[in-house]
Amino acid sequence: MSIQVKDASIFYGDFKAVEDVSMSIKPKSVTAFIGPSGCGKSTFLRTLNRMHEVIPGAYVEGKIQIAGQDIYGPNVDPVAVRRKVGMVFQRPNPFPTMSIYDNVLAGNKLNSKRIKKSEADSIVEGALRGANLWNEVKDRLGKPGMGLSGGQQQRLCIARAIAVQPEVLLMDEPCSALDPISTAAIEDLIHELKSDYTIVIVTHNMQQAARVSDDTGFFNLKAAGQPGHLVEFNPTKQMFTKPDNPDTEAYISGRFG
């Protein structure tokens, strides 16, 4: 599913966090957001599945369309949006009370969907294979998810997110808590997932953006306390070789701030 954003501004109460973002995210591609801390890239990502509404007083102006439907339309159920737009967080957050198996099925279990054992088994195996975790955990599916290493936990969270078969996968700095080897595993996974999902990833690591993404958006702040805004949105190749905006070039080449 493609995502169209037009003039989106995001507020926390009176505070405007992000201003006038417009972009078009292509289906079955990887789009990366880069930029300094506090520029609103994570906030913007969270508006794509209405997760920012969890914070009291947060709201959005402008239009965000997924597959042609305005996700902020009057009759839209945020729960239905989130079923189509999955999310992976900065820190791995498997459910501590659940086994590896139950964590993968959490989307179904928490919604009390009745599924046959054989069907559940195939969902778990499919999702874990999809997340490149199956071979590491197939002998201990009944063990708690918290017992895995950080990188494995993050891949478990990705398996959990894809087990509900979303169309879009949002990733909020998924590798910032991981070591280089686990990071490489997640990046390989992102390449594989691209064929089935539209992926939007926020990252602090510009090399990572260059490695995994097709398009890149650069967010920046005019000054501290000002809202963040989208400086440039272009194919990744162009961003990292000859960006349109001198600010982007300054940031990418490390001549920033």
Next chain:
Amino acid sequence: MTNTEPSLNEPQLSHATLPRGAQWLVGVAAVALGGLALVLGVGIVGAAVIALLGFLIGYPLWALLVENRRSATDKLVTGLVWTAFAVAVIPLIWLVYTVVSRGAATLSPEFLTYSMRSVTGDEQGGLYHALIGTLIVTGIAAVISIPIGIMTAIYLIEYGKGNRLAKTITFLVDVMTGIPSIVAGLFAFALFTLLVGPGTRFGFGGGIALSLLMIPTVVRSTEEMLKLVPDDLREAAYALGVPKWRTITKMVLPTAIGGIVTGVVLSISRVIGETAPLLVASGFNPNLNTSAFDDSPMMTVPVFIYTQLSEATAKGVEYAWGGALVLFILVMVLNLIARIVGTIFAPKTGR
């Protein structure tokens, strides 16, 4: 800048230390000092204080002479901390010892299975009626308080999130925590005087009085447990397309259940020994009364202890200690249950 000898610049990493077991040596000396004081006729408490002071002064002083200031301070503060710990624990052990030693003789099958119906003088009797009464009254309090308390806490943490209503409720819960227990009893008594008739004392009234005391502790402990569930997990559930109410019932509550159950059981053991509100709202009754809703008083163990003690006969005092032991065992069992439940439901790490 003057050029100094390199040996002067070398850091001093070792120093003279006290011999191993120095604390035992000082301890024995201090006890000997106390013993001497005892022989000289100071009295047991004075001798203990002298022994303690001897240790608290002698050990750091020795360390100061042999080692250094920091080590001496360390030994002084360590000694003080242990003393404070002992001061806190000794009365507790003493209390347990007294209750067990004085109550054990009274604890017998008759004591547990007989009521005080038509008992005069030193005849057979027991606290069966009070035990049943305590279980019924506390049970009523628990049935009222646990759902109200847990649901209030869920509102405060999951829905209120610092809005004005939530702040007001939190304030009122804090105020309720501070209600003197007898006031809760008077409130229940007045309430049923108004609803049923003057002078109404019955089990349900006692349950209401206890629930007034129990609700705030349930709310408080549940709130703390819900706060411990990381927001990460709630967001993870929302991101899977799980509605808020399902996230709360199927993810947040199971994650926090160990702590919630522990808090609830501890709040029960907190109110089970309340005397004043039951004295007022539930009343005295030498007979077994198993109906909490009949307009007749229901005896409870704390009130039984109070009544027997005020009889001031030798048998009455024995019964009071026996009742105290029964109450003590009840509270102990509840605390053990809380511990066990806490470990059973604790999230497993699997490492």
